[in-house]
Amino acid sequence: MTMEELIEAYADYCYRVAFIYVKDHGAAEEIVQDVLLAHYRNEHAFEQRASLRTYLAKITVHKSQDYLRKKKGKWRFFFTKEKEVDIGDSTINPANLYGRKERNGEVVDAVLQLDEKYRAIILFHYFEEYTLAEISEILSIPLNTVKTRHQRAKQQLKQSLKEVYFDEEF
Template sequence: MERIYDKYHESVYRLAFAYCKNRADAEDITSDVFLKRFASNKTFDSDSYETAWMMRVTVNLAKDLLRSFRYRFSVPLETANLIFESPEESEVYRAVMDLPAKYRSVIHLYYYEGYPVAEIAQIVGRSETAVQTQLYRARKLLKKALGEEMEL
């Protein structure tokens, strides 16, 4: 259990945070993901499959939370445990977090976790085309928010 937790908890937590934008809910989701993982007693053929499963469950739980009405609309970003080293850093981070949840999740998975589009599609349960479209729209929104000098 400890091995699994140590291996995935940062990725799971950060993805959950990208969705719900506050520490408490991200921690709840992280806990639930691992509880599901331990309860499922699943065996995976490879680490990558296990990673995808963890990410997928994280996304599902986060989406469930976001579907609740208190999350359906804008929820402010909790910045208490965020450290910004420059104004630009803060601006970029806030711009990403201001994106609609579906966009910031694909941005997170693509740029932070480094997943290819095909794997993101598996994780978020959308088609590759839909993910590509979401990335396109997310980049467009970021450029609109941050100006054309934004480098993606």
């Protein structure tokens, strides 16, 4: 794969992942450049145990964490409201569209209130559609830890969203 193809296929995705961590456009762009250049120069390091997208996400997470460690002494995971969440079945009644968007905002706010270790799991699973096994690999933590954090995050979200969704299954 040429550098142009690599940039075309993965730069935007890696940028989103980096920006979620560093919350700085310039730093996120620099991290993406480092990630793609490192992969291009060391393509043989990719062992194809996962998809290239997952592999690059893992590198981006690590480089973002390194950046934050250097900047602040420890990394923090940030979540942005830039991506809209769609909850429920895919058929939308136009009469309920306004209420649905309002509820989606409340979901995002509830996710923002989660501890950073739970936010990471929710973000990657529901917003980026990774499997729990892929999240385990990206975050370099055991699969059972990911499963536990996923369950705890869902319970916390269910509790905080009870008033919004009443008895709906989350």
